[in-house]
Amino acid sequence: MEVKARAPGKIILAGEHAVVHGSTAVAAAIDLYTYVTLRLPRQSAENNDRLTLQLKDLSLEFSWSLARLKEAIPCDSSTLSPSTPTSCSGETLKSIAVLVEEQNIPEAKIWLSSGISTFLWLYTSIIGFSPATVIITTELPYGSGLGSSAAFCVALTAALIASSSSDKTRSDGWSSLGETNLELLNKWAFEGEKIIHGKPSGIDNTVSAYGNMIKFCSGEITRLQSNMPLRMLITNTKVGRNTKALVSGVSERTLRHPDAMKSVFNAVDSISKELAATIQSKDETSVAEKEESIKELMEMNQGLLQSMAVSHGSIDTVIRTTAKHKLTSKLTGAGGGGCVLTLLPTSVSGTVVDKVVEELESSGFQCFTASIGGNGAQICF
Numbered sequence: 001m002e003v004k005a006r007a008p009g010k011i012i013l014a015g016e017h018a019v020v021h022g023s024t025a026v027a028a029a030i031d032l033y034t035y036v037t038l039r040l041p042r043q044s045a046e047n048n049d050r051l052t053l054q055l056k057d058l059s060l061e062f063s064w065s066l067a068r069l070k071e072a073i074p075c076d077s078s079t080l081s082p083s084t085p086t087s088c089s090g091e092t093l094k095s096i097a098v099l100v101e102e103q104n105i106p107e108a109k110i111w112l113s114s115g116i117s118t119f120l121w122l123y124t125s126i127i128g129f130s131p132a133t134v135i136i137t138t139e140l141p142y143g144s145g146l147g148s149s150a151a152f153c154v155a156l157t158a159a160l161i162a163s164s165s166s167d168k169t170r171s172d173g174w175s176s177l178g179e180t181n182l183e184l185l186n187k188w189a190f191e192g193e194k195i196i197h198g199k200p201s202g203i204d205n206t207v208s209a210y211g212n213m214i215k216f217c218s219g220e221i222t223r224l225q226s227n228m229p230l231r232m233l234i235t236n237t238k239v240g241r242n243t244k245a246l247v248s249g250v251s252e253r254t255l256r257h258p259d260a261m262k263s264v265f266n267a268v269d270s271i272s273k274e275l276a277a278t279i280q281s282k283d284e285t286s287v288a289e290k291e292e293s294i295k296e297l298m299e300m301n302q303g304l305l306q307s308m309a310v311s312h313g314s315i316d317t318v319i320r321t322t323a324k325h326k327l328t329s330k331l332t333g334a335g336g337g338g339c340v341l342t343l344l345p346t347s348v349s350g351t352v353v354d355k356v357v358e359e360l361e362s363s364g365f366q367c368f369t370a371s372i373g374g375n376g377a378q379i380c381f
């Protein structure tokens with residue numbers, strides 16, 4: 001039996017980091033996906049006593065015997081409950097870390113460890129100790145603010161849930177999951193994100209699972225209907241960073257300066273709410289005026305992200321380069337490098353965009369555009 005699943009990455013238009021502390025944020029799915037193929041062998045097949053994970057883009061393969069997994073991961077089959085997502089305890093995470101270490105991940109790819117731990121946790125929690133080969137490919141850059149961690153958790157969980165569903169009607173193309181399964185999938189993916197992010201807000205897994213554009217605050221989701229064209233240039237600074245470390249840096253600053261940071265988070269909350277209202281507004285305001293307003297909100301949000309100490313010299317370079325052409329940019333995701341968004345107003349000419357891209361790419365950055373607000377998680381049998 002084979003099932004495929006895919007889940008999109010995202011951009012955060014406003015509110016990253018502050019959303020971890022209860023502020024509102026606005027995010028949208030983008031048309032870059034992580035794909036998971038789950039192959040369950042027949043009982044009689046060879047190799048039906050192993051769990052294998054192939055990361056195709058990186059040409060890496062990890063494999064565990066089921067006996068080794070059962071021995072290391074504390075699990076009582078009577079407590080296996082795929083329909084009630086639970087957190088991975090510190091003790092279980094330690095046992096899983098040993099299983100990951102045994103795979104001797106190349107030093108240059110050691111950042112994958114948390115992803116592989118998450119894989120083992122989600123797999124064994126949702127379908128137990130069954131043999132399988134899981135093949136993963138992605139169109140998203142790893143660790144650059146476009147939510148590769150959430151897309152990975154969502155796509156993997158979608159494939160695992162679909163494989164245990166009773167309805168496996170063969171379909172020609174991608175199909176969405178039903179509401180109940182989406183909710184379950186989102187909860188499991190959040191548990192996975194906890195292993196990678198430490199303290200996630202849940203916005204990344206939610207937008208990856210449901211797609212579209214959403215306003216998100218403390219787990220509450222509002223689907224946004226955009227009433228204006230919204231085009232963003234995405235620039236990957238290629239400066240590597242780790243979301244978990246950046247999120248914990250902001251928490252530490254909050255502990256040191258609780259009152260000041262509360263004001264910062266409140267300001268971000270207002271910015272995200274105003275941004276959501278502007279995007280949705282059906283009043284007489286012209287597109288140019290709305291774009292001007294979004295520009296200012298992005299500028300203010302970037303300033304507040306600076307005050308959380310999550311910007312970076314490479315991000316400043318992108319901001320300065322685009323500002324020369326009267327374009328506004330802000331970091332997206334955890335910052336510290338990673339990706340930057342530049343608003344492309346409808347009035348901006350193709351020649352200006354080409355010039356900006358050329359200048360950014362000559363600084364060693366990589367630019368691309370993506371379609372915003374599309375599909376969430378989908379499966380295919």
Ligand SMILES: Nc1ncnc2c1ncn2[C@@H]1O[C@H](COP(=O)(O)OP(=O)(O)O)[C@@H](O)[C@H]1O
Binds near residue numbers: 113115145148152
């Ligand atoms: N396709 C994948 N396969 C395995 N692990 C992945 C994959 N995508 C993401 N990850 C995990 O997520 C981490 C990156 O997540 P994070 O630091 O949150 O950045 P982002 O979510 O912005 O890409 C990687 O270091 C890896 O552990």
Ligand SMILES: C[C@@](O)(CCOP(=O)(O)O)CC(=O)O
Binds near residue numbers: 020200204334
């Ligand atoms: C910084 C944060 O707001 C977004 C992180 O996104 P990413 O992992 O950098 O794509 C963290 C979170 O909301 O969990």
Ligand SMILES: [Mg+2]
Binds near residue numbers: 204
């Ligand atoms: Mg992430």
